[in-house]
Amino acid sequence: MSGFHKDVTLKEDQPTQLLFSKHQQFLLAYAKNQNSYEYVMSEWLRASGVYWCLTALKLLNCDELKEDDIEEFVMSCYSPETGGFGASPKHDPHILYTLSSVQILALIDRLDVLDRDKVISFVMDLQQPDGSFYGDEWGEVDTRFTFCAFATLSLLGSLNSCNVTTAVGFILRCRNFDGAFGCVPGSESHAGQVFCCVGALSIANKLDKLDCDQLGWWLSERQLPSGGLNGRPEKLPDVCYSWWVLASLKIIGRAHWLDKDKLVKFILASQDDETGGFADRPGDMVDPFHTLFGLAGLSLLGDNQLAKVNPVLCLPQSLVDSLGLKLEVSTVTS
């Protein structure tokens, strides 16, 4: 469209097909190679790392990870005094890793090992009078934590344990002049935060609070000539936005405003044909985070080799259905 955008240029020699079995190998090897530098350094987000790997493998229809080991790991991150989960054993509980842990247990069908009431109380106690949620006792506020709270409570069948009205009020105060959302009132619109806000509103059945045309326009403006999506104006495209942006558009019924073929091409080009896995953009180093969101994006775009993914919780749709969760998704506008 114009030469002024920050963007990347796709190259002829980049992958054009989904490297299905390579990704399985990459994820399984990552989970097992617990001595790599990256693995050690990522201890502080390990619970999320396990969620990314496990969900990605499920989307690849692969069930090779041992569920007992996974359950053991997750429960070793549990803090019985608080009801929350940390990123790794002996790490302080935090709402981010509480969500990841509950998602993991849902994926391996072991939600029944939880003291549900205790976990619910951990989440409830983090809500503030203004409706926002702290991440933990240290008081950081961010709309990401609202999403984590709603998603956790929803998976435990108990959304109304928190004050949904004030929580929604807080989300709406984080809406900016461009129709998109930031992390706290006034902070810059960012696609990751948009996903969290839209996802939370979906869980609360409050999508009617959105101006879906205005937000849909902002989201579709994330697509660059290369086909990739960025997170805010004048930033480079990144495969993870194939999730944050695309899932948001899916929830508000406007995913078809994107050029699907170009987006698919960008995502596929970001694969590493030697190691498997996806990177943030073509040619960069791969990691499980971008692998999950690349695969989830492709699933949302209709790739039939992959299991269908739920756009609100980023879990297999079959799992969401089996839990009986009804998450609001706008019907497609023409």
Add this chain to the structure above:
Amino acid sequence: MSDSDETPYSERPDWKDITPIPLPCGDVVQIMYSDRFKDVYSYMAAIMQKKEYSLRAFELTTDAIDLNAANYTVWHYRREILRNMNISLDQEVEFADAVIKDQPKNYQVWHHRRCLIEMTGDPSKELDLTATTLGKDAKNYHAWDHRQWVVSQYNLWEGELEFVEKLLQEDLRNNSAWNHRYFVVTNTTGWDKEVIERELEYTRAYINKAPNNESPWNYATGMIKGNGHSMVDFKSFVEMCEDLYSRQIRSPFGLKVLAEIREEREDYEKAIDIYMVLKETPTVRDRYWDYKVQCIRELMTC
């Protein structure tokens, strides 16, 4: 950044009383952590289990952070020590400076900084800190977030519009700076019609410099519609859009706005004309233009 004493904790006589807790092993394979990492973190684990709040524990957290500044539990523990002991917060602010300088996108250090300022009640260094960080990366989300918090918490609004202007002079496509401007106006003068006119005039200069730049268009339409007005209420803004069009400037943002202005006037056919112009050059945006045309056609049949 950390103490220059690199003697392993396992060899320090003043740590003899502590039994380190070895790091968890993966499977049966040999651990390849660096020796320093193993040493520091095994002592860190032992100290945290013991819940020892002391100067030596504090210095240990410095080493632990040096090795992995994303370890949020170590930062928490460091703050617990600060709460429990009489350690100079001024020095701690300097420590945070150094980590921010080294790792400006690290969540934990920015949160730590905020906690420190809440403890000291002294925001006098924060505008400089964020300005320096933004000087290296003008879109650093953490720096902007911290600046917005400091400015609103301590009422430091004066000079913020000038700060934005400086950044826009350097890069008029800096969306973060446009967002900050909106934030400052919202929290100072608010958005009465006079302010909107002033800001539209300000925005006009930047639109004319780079009509293909998304941010000022969002800023302009956001301030108009977000405050309950229509674009047709602002004559000079409408004239600018018409003028760009007549000069054959085909910015998709400008054209979209012009189409919406025509729609506000109920000039539906003329609005559709604009979308047709946009569709002349196939882009990733085509489905959206089709949708807008369809919406207008539906209005026309009402």
